[in-house]
Amino acid sequence: MLWFLLFSITVFIIYYLHFAVAQRAWRQMRGGQSNEIDLHYVRVEDYFGRSFRSKMQDWMELPALESSTANLREIEKGNERLYIAPAAAYPDSVRESGILAIENTFTCGSGCRFQREIYVRDTADIGVNSRLQAIAVDGNLTLRQGVQVVRWVDAKGILDIRDRCRVGARATSATRIVLGLDSRCLSLFAPEIETQGRQEIVSSLPRQRPGSILIPPPENEDGSLAEQEGINLKRLHRMSSDTWIYEGDLEFRQAVQLRANLVVMGKFVCGEASLLEGDVRARLIRVGTGSLCKGNLVAEGELLLARHTTFQGILHSGGAMRLARGVRGFNVSQQVAAFAGERLAVEPNVVVHGKLSSNQFVQAVFGASK
Amino acid sequence: MVLLIIISKLCLYAAILFLALYAIRHYIFAYSRFSLARPRDTMDIVGFVMPRITVLVPMHNEERVAADILQALIACDYEWEKLQIIAINDRSRDRTGAIIDEFADAYPMIQSFHRTEGPGGKPAALLAASEMATGEIVLLFDADYYPGRAMLKMLVAPFADPKVGAVMGRVVPHNVGGSLLAGLLSLERAAGYQDGQQARYNLGLTAQFGGTVGGVRRTALMAVGGWNTDSLTEDTDLTCRLLERGWEVAYVNRAECYEEVPVAWPVRRNQLQRWVIGHNGCLHRYAGRLCRSRLLTRWQKIDAVFMLACYWTAPVLVLGWLASLVLYFAHTPDSWGFVALLMFLGYQLFANQATFVELGVAAMLDGSSRRILLLPLNLLNFFSSTVAICNALWQFYLRRITGDGNQEWRKTGRTRDEADAGQSPFLGGGRGGDR
Known part of the structure; x- marks a missing residue:
């Protein structure tokens, strides 16, 4: 009997606590309103640079500490210490722990360590193998070989990222970014992004070849689709007035002229000088040399653009992506973007007007592929 | 025995x-x-996909909220030249029509559409208004929803993929403290979207178009026969027809939009009963067809039947x-x-x-x-x-x-205070939220 009573009381207490906690939580929530969404959020690619500059403008107007000199103003804001100098030229291997605001140019030697953000109103030149937290520059910014930026980097002028640099988050510029060999960033955004070895291309835009595979195939007089080599018409279905779906792989060595949107349930491979006027979605996409992609390319896995291909829309891959030598990405009406779920490898002489980003990293690599 | x-x-x-x-x-x-470090999404290309779009806002006696939703849509950071907003006055007996006309006079991208006859219900209103749509993508918002500034760009981004026929954003109840029911429904909504929809999208299964805070590709909509006015859940009905024809429904977890959930149990019961009847109708109409579709994988078929x-x-x-x-x-x-x-x-x-x-x-x-x-x-x-x-x-x-197939489309009751009419409770942030 005693055990039964104890058991009953224990069960009752457990149940009571179960609901009492819930009831208490509800009493605290009652009458409140959800505050979870930032309704004013808009996606701005150079947000970090803008936000930091805005904060710095406010902070720089705060009164300086007594320890300040003519060449170095010190400002304290909470636990932060801000140093403002007209110009700065750090020698090699310096360590700096405060936030820096430089009114003119900023240079540092090799192997320096800056543990907090830096703001430069003119140009900046970061020495070899230095390590920064983040930097916003109103002029041009050069990151020399082996520089590591833990977070973001933003420049209003040209952002020159030399070989073997690492940027942990976004690299943005309002003018141009030059990405050196073996350098890695999570994402890059600028009106123009280029890799080393840029050469103006003698126009290699595709000429419409007489032997091109037409997708969808032209219609016969009776309304049926004409036979095309490499396409099993039984597997080709119309999804809508402008979109077709193909069950299986579509692999062509010759040029393809795609005249509608196409969903391929397998691989999509097209030959040299193809003209893709519509969007393509496939498990894997490989576009041949010198092709022109007017639409978007979306691959569940790998996506490869061969040499001298031009894209004018979005490239999106769930797997790795490779932009071979001479690839161009631009559109007169709006910026373009390439995103890879895994590594986005960019060979030399690639120019993209817009954005390159990856879940892993964007890396400038040697041009090995043909 | x-x-x-x-x-x-x-x-x-x-x-x-x-x-x-x-x-x-x-x-x-x-x-x-829980295990995936980064969910599948298209946030990295937001702002780079900017087709011409049409936003449909069906309204039936919505004078308390009409101005809020239209104001919020105007404030979105989408280029006005590429934006068409069709505000549908669906046989309202209050000031909804007048409010819509005021906005249409003031903003060139807003068009008013006054519907005075024809069958009732949201699907019928959408069907009628869709004929006026000129955008490549048709987005939908119920009148009591309140989209944030980046909403349109976020919802449009997945359409870069030609396989995406429809997209769904996430709804977040704003009146979680309105009643215990609202608090509990906020938990349920979070599970349905943050967990269920996102997981299904991650796994390549069948994310579901929810009829609001979402959109559909206009050519896909036409190809599958438009809105089904006989269905009480036109969204699920459309989802099934899209899936059957090989289209995919994308889910954008970051495209969060406030909604008002029922605070009274009878309202909730009515809402749920409409969903159940509509959903079950779709089960009977489409389960077999989805299972026979050659354009769906085995797991997609199984998930679709489970969903229905x-x-x-x-x-x-x-x-x-x-x-x-x-x-x-x-x-x-x-x-x-x-x-x-x-x-x-x-x-x-x-x-x-x-x-x-x-x-x-x-x-x-x-x-x-x-x-x-x-x-x-x-x-x-x-x-x-x-x-x-x-x-x-x-x-x-x-x-x-009994052969009585007619189901009446009953609108879910709103509770937003009359004093709040035209003055969004969302502007300037929340009031004493739980975070």
């Missing part, structure tokens, strides 16, 4: 099997959602309870282990679609540490939903048997 026991045992085992399959499905979702049959969990559970009672009074102790299993599985189904563990996972992902404490009280929502779902299914089959 022996026959009754045998039937009861069969019912019990069938219920356990059915519910166990659902429980497994939702555990997979919860695990997948989700409301069957309630009557199956009730059946299992009844069978348990029979077996208890018939003194068949060999079945008690199964009864305990049924109790456990029933405990998983704490809401109409989300399992207990999903509610918890979603609350954790959202960082709503305080709201997670409400979980035990969700028992109330569970019992209420179970009754409402069983009742709705009973009505559905009764009408099929």
Whole structure:
């Protein structure tokens, strides 16, 4: 009997606590309103640079500490210490722990360590193998070989990222970014992004070849689709007035002229000088040399653009992506973007007007592929 | 007596099997959602996909909220030259029409569409207004929703993929403190979107278009026959037809939009009954067709059937309870282990679609540490939903048997205060939220 009573009381207490906690939580929530969404959020690619500059403008107007000199103003804001100098030229291997605001140019030697953000109103030149937290520059910014930026980097002028640099988050510029060999960033955004070895291309835009595979195939007089080599018409279905779906792989060595949107349930491979006027979605996409992609390319896995291909829309891959030598990405009406779920490898002489980003990293690599 | 026991045992085992399959499905979702470092999304290309779009806002007696939604859409950071907003005055008897006209006069991208005749209901209004749409993409917002500034760009981004026929954003209740029911529904919504929809999208299964805070590709909409005015859940109906034809529904978890959830139990019951009847109609119309489609994978077919049959969990559970009672009074102790299993599985189904563990996972992902404490009280929502779902299914089959196929489209009641009319409660942030 005693055990039964104890058991009953224990069960009752457990149940009571179960609901009492819930009831208490509800009493605290009652009458409140959800505050979870930032309704004013808009996606701005150079947000970090803008936000930091805005904060710095406010902070720089705060009164300086007594320890300040003519060449170095010190400002304290909470636990932060801000140093403002007209110009700065750090020698090699310096360590700096405060936030820096430089009114003119900023240079540092090799192997320096800056543990907090830096703001430069003119140009900046970061020495070899230095390590920064983040930097916003109103002029041009050069990151020399082996520089590591833990977070973001933003420049209003040209952002020159030399070989073997690492940027942990976004690299943005309002003018141009030059990405050196073996350098890695999570994402890059600028009106123009280029890799080393840029050469103006003698126009290699595709000429419409007489032997091109037409997708969808032209219609016969009776309304049926004409036979095309490499396409099993039984597997080709119309999804809508402008979109077709193909069950299986579509692999062509010759040029393809795609005249509608196409969903391929397998691989999509097209030959040299193809003209893709519509969007393509496939498990894997490989576009041949010198092709022109007017639409978007979306691959569940790998996506490869061969040499001298031009894209004018979005490239999106769930797997790795490779932009071979001479690839161009631009559109007169709006910026373009390439995103890879895994590594986005960019060979030399690639120019993209817009954005390159990856879940892993964007890396400038040697041009090995043909 | 022996026959009754045998039937009861069969019912019990069938219920356990059915519910166990659902429980497994939702555990997979919860695990997948929790284990994936970065969910599948298109946030990296937001702002780079800017087709011409049409936003449809159907309104029936919405004078309290009409100005809010139109103001919010105008404030979005989408280029006005590429934006067409069609504000639909669907036979309103209040000032909705006048408010719409005021906006249409003031802003060139807003067009008013006054509907004075024809069948009632949202699908009929959408069907009529769609003829005016000129955008490549048609987005939809109910009048009581409040989109943020980046909403349109975020919803449009997935359409870079030619396979995407429709897109769905996430709805977040703003009136979580309005009543206990609203608080519980916020948990359920979080599980349905943050966990269920995102997991299904991650796994390449069948994310669902929800008819608001979402959009559809206009050519895809036309190809599958437009809006089905006979369906009480035109969104699920459209989802099924899109899937059958090989289209994909994308989900954008970051495209969050405030909605008003029911604060009163009768309103919730009506809403749920409409969903159940519409959903079940889709189950009958499309389950077979989806299973036969050559354009869906095996797992997509299975998930689609699970999605359409989700409301069957309630009557199956009730059946299992009844069978348990029979077996208890018939003194068949060999079945008690199964009864305990049924109790456990029933405990998983704490809401109409989300399992207990999903509610918890979603609350954790959202960082709503305080709201997670409400979980035990969700028992109330569970019992209420179970009754409402069983009742709705009973009505559905009764009408099929009697041949009375007409279902009336009943609008969900709003509770936003009249004093708030035209003055959004969202502007300037929330009031004493729970985070």
